[in-house]
Amino acid sequence: MELRGRRVLITGASRGIGEALAEAFAAQGAQVALVARSADALERLAGRLGGTAHPADLADPTAVAGLLARVEAEAGPVDVVVNNAGYHEAGWFPDQDDLLDAATFQLNVLTPLSLCRQAVPGMLRRGGGHLVNISSMAGFVPFPGLAVYGATKAALSQFTAGLRADLRGLPVGTTLVEIGPVPTDMLSEINDYRPAGDAFGRMARLQLSVDAPRELVADETVAAVRRGTRHVRLPRRGAPFAMVVEAPRRLTEVLLTGVRHRQD
Numbered sequence: 613m614e615l616r617g618r619r620v621l622i623t624g625a626s627r628g629i630g631e632a633l634a635e636a637f638a639a640q641g642a643q644v645a646l647v648a649r650s651a652d653a654l655e656r657l658a659g660r661l662g663g664t665a666h667p668a669d670l671a672d673p674t675a676v677a678g679l680l681a682r683v684e685a686e687a688g689p690v691d692v693v694v695n696n697a698g699y700h701e702a703g704w705f706p707d708q709d710d711l712l713d714a715a716t717f718q719l720n721v722l723t724p725l726s727l728c729r730q731a732v733p734g735m736l737r738r739g740g741g742h743l744v745n746i747s748s749m750a751g752f753v754p755f756p757g758l759a760v761y762g763a764t765k766a767a768l769s770q771f772t773a774g775l776r777a778d779l780r781g782l783p784v785g786t787t788l789v790e791i792g793p794v795p796t797d798m799l800s801e802i803n804d805y806r807p808a809g810d811a812f813g814r815m816a817r818l819q820l821s822v823d824a825p826r827e828l829v830a831d832e833t834v835a836a837v838r839r840g841t842r843h844v845r846l847p848r849r850g851a852p853f854a855m856v857v858e859a860p861r862r863l864t865e866v867l868l869t870g871v872r873h874r875q876d
């Protein structure tokens with residue numbers, strides 16, 4: 613998809629990877645519509661990039677309901693949705709609490725599902741669109757302290773694969789972004805929980821992982837949307853793990869060739 617003049621909604625755009633995504637999409641001439649809780653940071657970034665700011669708490673289902681329609685009423689039709697906002701909940705599982713689990717699942721899974729559901733009909737009506745879900749290698753590599761976070765990312769990755777099957781043959785693309793450690797606030801908070809930090813350190817010493825700069829994640833994601841590529845995997849040395857997980861999905865796609873993707 614040519615991005616010049618297209619509108620891209622990015623969640624979690626106030627800092628970290630989301631901020632880099634906003635800069636990278638804007639650099640391609642896209643109009644960015646930015647969502648996160650920190651209104652001031654969003655306004656500043658939107659002002660700098662010529663986009664729009666839409667402050668919202670995406671862990672609150674009432675704020676998520678109808679969000680895309682409100683953004684479109686203010687900014688115009690959205691061509692690309694990037695579900696990037698996320699929370700990690702790193703810690704000793706028995707000490708974590710059910711309410712935080714529910715909020716994490718809402719933010720990391722249910723909100724992206726809802727935004728995809730809100731976006732698809734308009735994209736189909738207008739003849740095209742693209743959905744990007746920012747997932748994690750923690751969705752298929754179990755790290756101590758990240759059981760809940762990993763479960764949310766596994767859900768998001770599998771959802772994206774299933775959504776792709778639903779959208780087969782239709783002009784709405786999907787990109788699943790599966791990344792390892794990226795230096796941001798989130799990574800330093802995860803590293804503060806020693807078992808998780810030590811696990812990341814071990815993977816790095818084994819040369820199986822290396823930090824990816826957020827700008828690289830953003831550039832590769834933008835390139836994937838432009839080319840219609842279904843996956844971004846960084847660091848590249850982690851890609852073989854992701855491909856093993858992906859193998860049964862690809863095989864199923866081949867096995868189901870010709871099966872209708874939608875009941876009339």
Ligand SMILES: NC(=O)c1ccc[n+]([C@@H]2O[C@H](COP(=O)([O-])OP(=O)(O)OC[C@H]3O[C@@H](n4cnc5c(N)ncnc54)[C@H](OP(=O)(O)O)[C@@H]3O)[C@@H](O)[C@H]2O)c1
Pocket residue numbers: 623624625626627628629630647648649650651668669670671672695696697698699719746747748749791792793794795796797798799
């Ligand atoms: N950093 C890594 O190593 C890494 C690795 C794999 C995957 N990821 C994934 O990449 C994505 C971005 O992570 P990051 O490292 O950039 O995290 P970050 O630096 O902590 O930034 C998180 C972003 O999400 C927003 N956010 C958090 N809670 C929110 C809520 N309740 N409502 C609305 N927005 C909310 C934050 O904005 P406000 O606080 O202003 O709301 C912020 O813009 C996440 O999905 C994460 O799981 C990160």
